[in-house]
Amino acid sequence: xxxxxxxPLRRAGAAAAALALSLAAAACTIEDKDKATxxxxxxxxxxxxxxxxxxxxxxxxxxxxxxxxxKSFVNIDQGDFEATYKALIDKINAAGGIQxxxxxxxxxxxxxxxxxxxxxACVKLTQDEKVFAVVNLMPGNAQVPCYTQTNRTAVIxxxxxxxxxxxxxxxxxxxxxxLIARKSVEAFAARGDLAGHKIAIATVSNDQxxxxxxxxxALQAAGITPVANGTxxxxxxxxxxxxxxxxxxxxxxxxxxxxxxxxxxxxxxxxPQVLEKTTWRPRLLFTVVPAGYTTGKGQHDFGTxxxxxxxxxxxxxxxxxxxxxxxTVTQADPSLAGKLVDPAxxxxxxxxxxxxxxxxxxxxxxxKAIADKAGPTLDYTTFRQAGxxxxxFHIPGFREDANYGPNTPDxxxxxxxxxxxxxxxxxxxxxx
Numbered sequence: 001x002x003x004x005x006x007x008p009l010r011r012a013g014a015a016a017a018a019l020a021l022s023l024a025a026a027a028c029t030i031e032d033k034d035k036a037t038x039x040x041x042x043x044x045x046x047x048x049x050x051x052x053x054x055x056x057x058x059x060x061x062x063x064x065x066x067x068x069x070x071k072s073f074v075n076i077d078q079g080d081f082e083a084t085y086k087a088l089i090d091k092i093n094a095a096g097g098i099q100x101x102x103x104x105x106x107x108x109x110x111x112x113x114x115x116x117x118x119x120x121a122c123v124k125l126t127q128d129e130k131v132f133a134v135v136n137l138m139p140g141n142a143q144v145p146c147y148t149q150t151n152r153t154a155v156i157x158x159x160x161x162x163x164x165x166x167x168x169x170x171x172x173x174x175x176x177x178x179l180i181a182r183k184s185v186e187a188f189a190a191r192g193d194l195a196g197h198k199i200a201i202a203t204v205s206n207d208q209x210x211x212x213x214x215x216x217x218a219l220q221a222a223g224i225t226p227v228a229n230g231t232x233x234x235x236x237x238x239x240x241x242x243x244x245x246x247x248x249x250x251x252x253x254x255x256x257x258x259x260x261x262x263x264x265x266x267x268x269x270x271x272p273q274v275l276e277k278t279t280w281r282p283r284l285l286f287t288v289v290p291a292g293y294t295t296g297k298g299q300h301d302f303g304t305x306x307x308x309x310x311x312x313x314x315x316x317x318x319x320x321x322x323x324x325x326x327x328t329v330t331q332a333d334p335s336l337a338g339k340l341v342d343p344a345x346x347x348x349x350x351x352x353x354x355x356x357x358x359x360x361x362x363x364x365x366x367x368k369a370i371a372d373k374a375g376p377t378l379d380y381t382t383f384r385q386a387g388x389x390x391x392x393f394h395i396p397g398f399r400e401d402a403n404y405g406p407n408t409p410d411x412x413x414x415x416x417x418x419x420x421x422x423x424x425x426x427x428x429x430x431x432x
Contacts (some may be wrong), residue, residue, distance in 0.1 A: 052132030079353025185310020207265030325361035
């Protein structure tokens with residue numbers, strides 16, 4: 001079976017959420033000057049106490065996105081996160097738990113649109129419930145500092161950024177790289193997608209740091225100087241303003257002779273649907289797969305994606321480890337039989353319970369592996385040491401294994417160039 005492509009924490013539903021939020025609250029400004037790369041943060045002090053661990057239990061915080069808050073923009077249903085986690089945790093506990101300790105889940109629904117509400121969820125898990133670690137399922141990593149820095153609580157998941165991790169005061173391990181933008185550009189350069197082309201950049205303000213710290217240096221290393229650099233600022237404007245200002249970006253890029261438009265982060269979900277209303281057809285490069293766009297079958301002119309390429313960690317939904325998780329969840333809820341599939345294969349607006357299943361499967365697999373390796377004495381010192389020495393480990397559903405070490409807390413799963421397949425309306429691994 002041909003593997004499908006997906007960034008693990010930015011699935012079709014999460015990408016659709018980013019698209020909805022951006023369309024509801026975006027205007028566009030154009031920036032010509034490169035910004036300096038943000039300096040790295042200083043390491044924080046290690047935590048010496050051990051919250052949430054007893055002789056027979058481990059409290060695990062589970063943060064999951066509240067899509068009800070964006071329902072007026074887009075209808076997203078990724079399934080029942082709590083029921084999914086409970087089914088998989090019950091199986092782990094029935095088999096003896098982790099070193100004889102049962103996992104006790106503590107859930108917190110986290111707002112996508114209210115920073116204050118998201119902060120409340122963080123406080124609930126870290127200060128009120130005092131969990132040992134938090135599985136962070138929010139799109140992106142903006143909430144991680146609340147856990148690893150402010151409240152010194154371990155995190156599993158979220159795109160792992162080295163500088164943000166260095167500033168943390170608790171362990172953070174993931175299978176999702178925070179360097180996706182840089183690694184995508186490097187993959188494009190290796191394929192020859194950049195040389196001889198005039199590159200314009202489009203970024204949403206949330207991802208400006210990626211452009212500054214990752215994309216621009218990677219382009220420079222490849223000998224490429226972008227001819228234009230535009231930023232879409234999320235500031236409460238309406239979709240009409242987005243279209244108007246995006247038009248300015250396109251005009252500027254065309255005036256400089258750009259033939260390739262490189263979209264960073266959330267721009268992948270926004271720019272193509274605006275571009276399709278124009279006659280300009282540059283080649284599109286994405287640092288993430290534009291799943292929120294491609295799942296809108298029947299709504300878009302996918303001619304914008306001709307010859308497009310995207311950076312991605314490659315996922316195979318036929319992987320037995322992922323299938324085993326799907327079987328466990330289906331046994332707990334037989335109504336899900338046949339529904340725990342790749343969200344990319346589900347029509348726009350339809351429920352995608354496979355998204356919650358895959359996230360729970362991967363996060364629990366990584367947490368259990370590290371906590372098991374930490375041994376009978378589970379604290380942040382042994383947990384960090386175990387993660388740093390875990391070595392090669394298979395994350396369910398990934399085609400390539402992770403490899404955890406002191407310098408690879410994100411598992412270093414490779415980012416590959418993928419190309420748009422018009423027949424299947426999806427991105428598939430590039431031939432080279």
